[in-house]
Amino acid sequence: MKTSSFYPVVATPVIAESRDFYVRNFGFSIVFEADWYVSLKNPSGYELALLDPAHPTIPAGYRTPARGLLLNFEVDDVDAEWRRLVVEGGLRPELEIRSEEFGQRHFIVAAPEGVLIDVITQIPPGEEFAGNFSTANL
Structure with a gap:
């Protein structure tokens, strides 16, 4: 396709x-x-x-608001976005900014409809996760 x-x-x-x-x-x-x-x-x-x-463009039986959806926004500087969106912008974090062993520094806020927005900067993963990345798609 x-x-x-x-x-x-x-x-x-x-x-x-x-x-x-x-x-x-x-x-x-x-x-x-x-x-x-x-x-x-x-x-x-x-x-x-x-x-x-x-x-009516949505088939009957599926006409419900989005739930369980997470949108990832990968950015160059997650700390700057934290300051802009949360500290200065007043958005309420659903997950405070933090670094993860699986190779992300991120935070999560919620959009008005309840969709979660994960703002991410890639960081080097810890040893436990380093081998999980495929070099074919890097």
Whole structure:
């Protein structure tokens, strides 16, 4: 399969709040907007869409808000983003900033619709996890 684009579509009943959150905090801009759907793109070209879960484009039986979703934002300096988003920006951390033995320094905040946002900088893994990385995809 040749894919020309791939992006998550988050089902959320709070479209405007979610749109504003991603625009304000993560540099997205609006590509398309209707009262039931918003398409966003950031300067790096990454896309994210928001969709009202009650919209009839979603099959009956699946019209529920997103749950259990974690979006990873890998950044150059997670400590700077911690200061910008949490210390200065007032977002409440769901997970305080910390370094993990599996090779990440990160923190987690929640978007208005309840999706978790994991802000990450890759760091060298500890010995226990160093062998778990595939060199084929590095």
